Each structure stands twice: as structure tokens, then as C-alpha cells.
Amino acid sequence: MxxxxxxxxxxxxxxxxxxxxxxxxxxxxxxxxxxxxxxxxxxxxxxxxxxxxxxxxxxxxxxxxxxxxxxxxxxxxxxxxxxxxxxxxxxxxxxxxxxxxxxxxKPWTRVQQTGAPHDHGFALQGTELRTVYVTYDKAGTLDVTAGLKDLSLLKTTQSGYEGFLRDQFTVLPEVNDRIMASTVTCTWKYSAPPPCYDAAYAAAKQGLLDAFLGPARGGVYSPSVQYTLYNMAKNILDRVPQSESIFLNMPNLHFIPCNPVGSTFNNDVYVATSEPHGNIEAVITRQGIAPHCKL
Ligand SMILES: O=c1[nH]c(=O)c2[nH]c(=O)[nH]c2[nH]1
CATH class of the missing domain: 3.30.1130.10 (GTP cyclohydrolase I, C-terminal domain/NADPH-dependent 7-cyano-7-deazaguanine reductase, N-terminal domain)
Incomplete structure (x- = not known):
């Protein structure tokens, strides 16, 4: 046995x-x-x-x-x-x-906006990469597309999502206070060389941060990732005059309100998720400029 x-x-x-x-x-x-x-x-x-x-x-x-x-x-x-x-x-x-x-x-760190600690804005420390994609052809045409990827940003408030279509497949509640988190990929195509690529990069990145987070005190309200994405792109066009076309990809990384045993949710505990996630993407250009592709 x-x-x-x-x-x-x-x-x-x-x-x-x-x-x-x-x-x-x-x-x-x-x-x-x-x-x-x-x-x-x-x-x-x-x-x-x-x-x-x-x-x-x-x-x-x-x-x-x-x-x-x-x-x-x-x-x-x-x-x-x-x-x-x-x-x-x-x-x-x-x-x-x-x-x-x-x-x-996770290394979420409070963002410093013009030297002041942001009330509710955080970035994942040191995760973003700076990118460039250059093409040059026999005709002498040089295209420079700079960018960044994996810039993870999060704000704990000043975000909502309301007024969307509701039908028999819709269960998502409308909210005017939620966590908004994304890992931003952005590229911007230059129409001409900027005086300094480093300074242009810094201005573009700050433009993204300013539109996502707003000022250190109080932030800025986002009615959707879509609206915030558009404002992020506009900031780059406004602050980097040599940029002509902006590509932005922003996953909507959901933090789901959590009350596992019927305790009341008090904007305190969230189920952190990475999949499935929303995916919001757009190209924003100056009027009359052809959009550049992702790279
Ligand atoms: O900002 C958002 N945009 C959406 O398109 C969307 N869809 C969704 O389920 N939540 C959200 N949030």
C-alpha cells in the first residue's frame, strides 16, 4: 500500500x-x-x-x-x-x-509644476523614452519626427466622463470625479528645425503635462481623455512653432472604484487595471497640413 x-x-x-x-x-x-x-x-x-x-x-x-x-x-x-x-x-x-x-x-511620484508640488498629479518616475524618426531621400528631403513614449501620468481627481450614449449594452456610470491615468505616446513632425531640439522637446513635454494636469494648485478638469488629448496636442503646436503635426496615443488605464464587501466607496480604494483598457488616438495638425503617420 x-x-x-x-x-x-x-x-x-x-x-x-x-x-x-x-x-x-x-x-x-x-x-x-x-x-x-x-x-x-x-x-x-x-x-x-x-x-x-x-x-x-x-x-x-x-x-x-x-x-x-x-x-x-x-x-x-x-x-x-x-x-x-x-x-x-x-x-x-x-x-x-x-x-x-x-x-x-509602483514609482508614482508627485509632479512638480513650475517648481510647486502638484495637488493631485503624479508621474511614473523615469519611465518615458525620448524618440526620433528621421528620413532623408535622394532629393535632399529631410523629415524629423521627434517624440516620447511611455510617459505615465495620473491624476486622482479633476476628471470625469458623462453624457455618452447609453443603450442596453451600457453599464458604465456617469462620473464627475475619477482617476485618470494614461501612458502617453506622442510624436511631432517638424516643418523646420527648431533652434534647439532639447528645448523643443522640453517645451513639448511641458505642454503635455500642462494640459493633462493643469496648474499645481487645483489642476484642470478633463471631461474625457479625448478632450484632454486634443489640448495636449494644441499645447505642442502653440509652444513649438516648428511642429506641424502631432500624433497622440493615450490608453485610458482604468482605476475602478472598489467596495469588495459592500463597504462604501469614498474615493479611496480602486482596483488598478491595465487590461482591458480604453485606447484614444488622434493626429492634430496645423490647418491645411497633411497628418504624419505614427512614426
Ligand atoms: O475619457 C473617456 N473616454 C472614453 O471614450 C471612454 N470610454 C469609457 O468607457 N470611459 C471613457 N473615458
Whole structure:
């Protein structure tokens, strides 16, 4: 008769993605975390007999990740949060002997707008790349298209989405306060060389930031990604006189209001998502100029 051992077992939820916003008046703090839970528990009977009695389901663990995040009343570190979560599991469930919590924090950093910290605007530190695409032909035609990709921007308020078509397939609520987040790809084609490519790049990037975030105090309201995208492109045309055509791609990275166990959502805890995401794209040119293609 063969005999078996079960030297290791544990179960948890991986990659529970959350955004947490703490509102201190008009000044907002925000973090985005990927949380992994794993618990050791006296659950041999589940493996051996198919008996789930007393098991803390991984779905319950996922909900707990959000609820404990909501209970962190003050802006906290991942260490403080992970300790609170681990203690909750061990102290709440008699069969749980150990909780193992791993948290990764995204490098969202408050944007400085003309030297002042923005109330509610954040950028992912150091993720954007500066790009250029040059063509030159036998006729001597030189085309320079500069740009950037992977500029991740987020604001915790001053964004809404209302008035869109509703039919039997529409469930999205209309909101006038939501998180807006995107990873911006932008290219601008030059009609002539600017006096300084570095200065033109800096002006273009600042134009994008100004239209997305607005001033450090109060920001600027966005009724849609579409409207904000158009204003971002206009800023480049206005501030970089040698630019003639702007391509912008902006995924709408959804942070979904979260109330996992019917607790009230208070603009505090969000399910962070990257897929599926909206995708908004346009080319904006000076009047009469042919649009350039993406590159
Ligand atoms: O700014 C937005 N534009 C959309 O086209 C859209 N679609 C959607 O579901 N949410 C949003 N938000």
C-alpha cells in the first residue's frame, strides 16, 4: 500500500492590484500596489479529502487586501500595510498559522509644476523614452519626427466622463470625479528645425503635462481623455512653432472604484487595471497640413 506525505501546502492570491488615494483637503496622496498573499493553514483535509471546511478562500483574501487598504486611514508605507494585512489573517482565522504578504509599489511620484508640488498629479518616475524618426531621400528631403513614449501620468481627481450614449449594452456610470491615468505616446513632425531640439522637446513635454494636469494648485478638469488629448496636442503646436503635426496615443488605464464587501466607496480604494483598457488616438495638425503617420 503506497503512502504519501504533504510536506508543504499554502494558498493565496497573486497580483491583487490596487490604487489607494488619501485626500488631505485638496492635496491627494496616492499609491499603486501589487499585493500577493499566501497563508499557511491547517487545511490538509482539503488536499487529502476534498473537504474545504474552514478554508479562507483566495477570493476572500483578495477582498481583504482591498478592505485592509481602505482601513489604513492615514497614508502608510507598504511595510505598515503588509504588517496590518498579515496580522489580520492570523488573528481572524483560527486555522491560519502564518500569513506571508509580498507588496510591490509602483514609482508614482508627485509632479512638480513650475517648481510647486502638484495637488493631485503624479508621474511614473523615469519611465518615458525620448524618440526620433528621421528620413532623408535622394532629393535632399529631410523629415524629423521627434517624440516620447511611455510617459505615465495620473491624476486622482479633476476628471470625469458623462453624457455618452447609453443603450442596453451600457453599464458604465456617469462620473464627475475619477482617476485618470494614461501612458502617453506622442510624436511631432517638424516643418523646420527648431533652434534647439532639447528645448523643443522640453517645451513639448511641458505642454503635455500642462494640459493633462493643469496648474499645481487645483489642476484642470478633463471631461474625457479625448478632450484632454486634443489640448495636449494644441499645447505642442502653440509652444513649438516648428511642429506641424502631432500624433497622440493615450490608453485610458482604468482605476475602478472598489467596495469588495459592500463597504462604501469614498474615493479611496480602486482596483488598478491595465487590461482591458480604453485606447484614444488622434493626429492634430496645423490647418491645411497633411497628418504624419505614427512614426
Ligand atoms: O475619457 C473617456 N473616454 C472614453 O471614450 C471612454 N470610454 C469609457 O468607457 N470611459 C471613457 N473615458
Amino acid at each position: 503506497a503512502s504519501y506525505a504533504l510536506p508543504l501546502h499554502h494558498h493565496g492570491k497573486s497580483k491583487v492590484r490596487l490604487g489607494r488615494v488619501w485626500r488631505d483637503g485638496n492635496v491627494h496622496h496616492m499609491v499603486e500596489w501589487d499585493v500577493y498573499t499566501m497563508i499557511d493553514s491547517d487545511m490538509e483535509h482539503a488536499f487529502l479529502n476534498g473537504d474545504n471546511t474552514g478554508m479562507t478562500a483566495t477570493d476572500t483574501q483578495k477582498n481583504t487586501v482591498y478592505v485592509i487598504a481602505q482601513r489604513m486611514a492615514q497614508k502608510c508605507t507598504i511595510e505598515q500595510y503588509a504588517i496590518a494585512l498579515a496580522q489580520h489573517f492570523v488573528r481572524t482565522y483560527p486555522l491560519v498559522s502564518k500569513a506571508k504578504i509580498y507588496v510591490e509599489q
